[in-house]
Amino acid sequence: xxxxxxxxxxxxxxxxxxxxxxxxxxxxxxxxxxxxxxxxxxxxxxxxxxxxxxxxxxxxxxxxxxxxxxxxxxxxxxxxxxxxxxxxxxxxxxxxxxxxxxxxxxxxxxxxxxxxxxxxxxxxxxxxxxxxxxxxxxxxxxxxxxxxxxxxxxxxxxxxxxxxxxxxxxxxxxxxxxxxxxxxxxxxxxxxxxxxxxxxxxxxxxxxxxxxxxxxxxxxxxxxxxxxxxxxxxxxxxxxxxxxxxxxxxxxxxxxxxxxxxxxxxxxxxxx
Numbered sequence: 001x002x003x004x005x006x007x008x009x010x011x012x013x014x015x016x017x018x019x020x021x022x023x024x025x026x027x028x029x030x031x032x033x034x035x036x037x038x039x040x041x042x043x044x045x046x047x048x049x050x051x052x053x054x055x056x057x058x059x060x061x062x063x064x065x066x067x068x069x070x071x072x073x074x075x076x077x078x079x080x081x082x083x084x085x086x087x088x089x090x091x092x093x094x095x096x097x098x099x100x101x102x103x104x105x106x107x108x109x110x111x112x113x114x115x116x117x118x119x120x121x122x123x124x125x126x127x128x129x130x131x132x133x134x135x136x137x138x139x140x141x142x143x144x145x146x147x148x149x150x151x152x153x154x155x156x157x158x159x160x161x162x163x164x165x166x167x168x169x170x171x172x173x174x175x176x177x178x179x180x181x182x183x184x185x186x187x188x189x190x191x192x193x194x195x196x197x198x199x200x201x202x203x204x205x206x207x208x209x210x211x212x213x214x215x216x217x218x219x220x221x222x223x224x225x226x227x228x229x230x231x232x233x234x235x236x237x238x239x240x241x242x243x244x245x246x247x248x249x250x251x252x253x254x255x256x257x258x259x260x261x262x263x264x265x266x267x268x269x270x271x272x
Contacts, residue, residue, distance in 0.1 A: 024233040024265040025240045027052055028254060030163045030247030031079055040159045042082035045244075049087045052270060055239035057084050058099040058232060060225075060246060066098045080244040095236065099228040099243065101221045112199045113217055116210025120186055123195065123207065137185040144182055147174035163271040168251040175248065179215040186211050222249060226256035233265040 029048065035041040049057070059066065059080060070085060088094055101107070108114040127133045128141045150170045154162060161167060186192040192208040199205055229243060245253065257267055 022238045023263075024237050026229065026233060026243065026257065026265050026267045027054070027241070027270050028243045028245065028250050028257075028267065029270060030250035031159070031244055032162070033079060033246060034077055035079055035082075038158065039155070039162070040079050042079050042086065044159070045079050045083035046086040048270065049083060049242060052242055053240065054094065054242040056095040056097065056232065056236050056241040057087070058097055058229060058241060058243045059084065060100050060244060060249070061098045062100040062102045062104060063098050064103070065100075066096075069096070084244070097232060099225055099232065101224045104221065108214065108217065110200055111213055111217075112197060112203075112205035112210040113214035116197050116205065116207050117214040119195070119197065120192060120207045120211040121182075123192070124182070124185055127189070127191070133185065133189065137189060140177075140181050140185055144174075144177050147177050150174065160271045162247045163250065163269075167247065168254075171248055172251050175218070175252070179218050183212050183215050222252040223256060225249065226253055226260060229253070229257065230260055230262065230265070234262075237264055 029045075031045065032040050059069075061069070061081075069081065084096055088096055105114075108117075124133070124141055128138060131138070133141060147170070151174055154167050154170065186208045192211070193206050195207045196204040197207070197210065225245075229241075233241060243253065254267060257265070
């Protein structure tokens with residue numbers, strides 16, 4: 001009987017390994033973009049890459065930005081670019097690709113999401129300080145400030161903590177408030193429909209409409225990024241891929257990779 005159980009165990013182990021062999025391994029590393037000695041710098045990120053030994057690195061950049069990847073203007077002040085250059089210099093055969101929404105920055109400007117995003121929040125803050133928002137909106141803005149303060153506390157920690165489930169929980173809540181609760185203020189207070197910015201094409205857009213577009217873009221951008229990751233996971237099936245992305249995207253990308261799971265990849269958490 002003992003030998004029978006041992007045989008079954010070996011058989012199941014072989015089956016499990018066969019099922020998982022050939023799957024692309026995906027590591028999502030939540031990063032901070034600008035070097036910070038106590039949190040992350042290019043050398044420490046390079047050392048993480050050395051430990052993982054990826055075959056493919058995916059950058060939070062689009063194809064146009066990747067053309068200038070090794071220029072000093074790109075690497076200066078960027079943890080991800082600088083660390084990847086160090087890694088590519090040592091392992092020149094490694095594949096380095098973009099996974100960002102194409103033309104992200106110009107897209108936001110063309111549609112009036114920028115600068116209405118910041119202008120809307122500044123106006124809300126001014127109205128909040130003057131107690132000029134209605135009572136319901138006062139509460140929403142207070143929740144937003146509290147969520148921001150919670151994230152600021154995490155910014156004083158380290159990269160492992162910023163990749164923890166506790167950070168993901170706080171960050172998910174903060175992003176929910178910013179993209180789904182704050183628009184309730186701009187959509188219900190008339191002043192946000194009467195303030196405008198001019199888009200590059202000369203058309204005017206209200207703070208209300210611009211901020212709502214910016215919030216919608218958060219979902220569209222992350223979905224595009226996740227689909228781009230999956231595309232590369234299938235392109236480089238069986239390889240090891242590292243995703244270098246800002247920590248605020250990590251929870252969303254993990255959820256989407258799970259949602260769109262096609263059986264060809266598996267997500268692995270580096271920080272345990």
